Each structure stands twice: as structure tokens, then as C-alpha cells.
Amino acid sequence: MIEQKYKVVADYCQNGIPAIQRTGLTITDISERYAKVKMPLEGNANHIGMMYAGSLFSIGEISGGVIHGASFDTEKYVPIVKEVSIRFRRPALTDVTLEVTITKEEADRIQNEAAQNGKADYTLDLEIKDAAGEVVSIVHGIWQIRKLPEGFASPFPKM
């Protein structure tokens, strides 16, 4: 379910970056500090019919941006990605999904730290699952929220 308040976040994450839009990735659910993301197999298969590694990376990487939009003040803060590791555990032969969430406590800690220091790191451990619920890839990443300089327009659309 797309909670109305976060619809602009979902639209922006799906369509704001052409290289992501080309994959056909969709945000199927979004609410406060939670999102579910889907990557279709169609258009993302590799030379032997499995989902291409880069499309699996993309569903993991974008999740750090989606959860930013669902958790932080997008008028004041922007996300960047610092590093991502992905382990390809088994072939993905169907559409895949990923759920991402952070706790209220973690969101508050991150945003308070960024308010004080201008930036704060956040780490996500994510599982990419196939249609049968099997974990096909495991993602570990470090993102950072950064306070926008005074008067700077956020690249995120207004919520």
C-alpha cells in the first residue's frame, strides 16, 4: 500500500534517475519508515536467463534512498551512498522484492546526529527475495544523510 503522504517519494525513487527508471523497478508499498520494492525479471535478465547482478544491486542501493524519503525530513536532508556489498547467494529466476525498515529510535538518532554534525551514517542489511520467498542476494550498505546548506533547494520533491 502506498501511503498518500509518501507517494511523491515513491514516484521520485522510481522515476527520478533514468538508469533506475529503465529497469522497471517499482515501490509497491511505502509508509512511515517502511518500504517494499520490486524489480521485474523482464528486461533485467542476463545472458543465461537469471536476473542481472546490476539490477539486483540497484534494488538494494535504491532502498537506502527510499527509506530516507520515508524517514527523514527531505526538505533539510539528502542521502548519499558510501559503500555497498552484495553477495549473490543463488540465481534469481523470478521478479524479486526487498523490504526495508528502520525503527523510530534509529531514525531519530540519525536525524539528530545530522542536525548537530551536518551528516550522519546509517547502515542497512537487506535481503532480496524471489517469488518463493528464498533469499537470492544479501546486501550490506552504508549511506549518509547530509544537511542541505541554508537556502539550498532539496532535489527531493515537496511532500
Add this chain to the structure above:
Amino acid sequence: MIEQKYKVVADYCQNGIPAIQRTGLTITDISERYAKVKMPLEGNANHIGMMYAGSLFSIGEISGGVIHGASFDTEKYVPIVKEVSIRFRRPALTDVTLEVTITKEEADRIQNEAAQNGKADYTLDLEIKDAAGEVVSIVHGIWQIRKLPEGFASPFPKM
């Protein structure tokens, strides 16, 4: 320079996977156990004009396949990727390139191990550079070559 013998490898790596073809990635140089790969900024920029993280991942990930094609017997062995880490060191604001090479000794070791055990891992540490030669991202990955079962057609085109 594209060495004629490896032209099919370059063509296949650029065009064999639609999600890579869509990025506009090109193999600009290929010879025995060496390749140089380029990712254009155009079509791969993110929401703030830098190269999208997923396109930087792709140039790293495909390099494991390109070096396979430039080093091993593609009629007998296929590559898979096991895991990849990428660290985003600084923004990529231009086209980026990556050079990948392995030694003759390393190529022999890997192929001999795969001949005996049916598979062999290989590790690559790669630097993605911008037009000024600055390292924008650092990639560490583990790939594997696997012996095709007897009578199985290679997905790689004949060289």
C-alpha cells in the same frame, strides 16, 4: 585497441545483457588478459548530476566477465559473480573508465583449478577513474569460472 580475436567478447559484453546495453557501456580496448571499459555519464546521471551508483557498479561487475573472455577458454568455461563490494570515494562527474588485467600465471592457475575441480574463484580489485584520472570508486569482487557440462553449449559466442 580492440584485438580482432577478442572482438566477439567485447561485442557480447556490451550487447549481450540488455540492462548493460541500456547504459551505453563500451569496451574500448581488449587484448589477451587485458581490457579497458568505459561508462558514459550521459544517460547514467543521478538526481544531482553525478554518475548513478548502479552504473558505477555495472562497470565494475562486467569487468569480471570481460576478463573471463580475454583470459579463459569460453567454449569450456562460464563466469558467475559471487560477491561485489563497491566504495564510492568521490562523485563521478565525467565519463569513467576501468582497466582490468590478470597475469598469465594467475590465468593458468584459475583455469587449471577449474579443469580439475569444475570451478575456481578469482578475485579482482579494480579502480574506476574519472576523466582527470581520479579514482572515484573502488571495487572488490569475487567471480568464479565454472566448467560447462559435456555437450553444453557456451552462452559466449564462438571466438
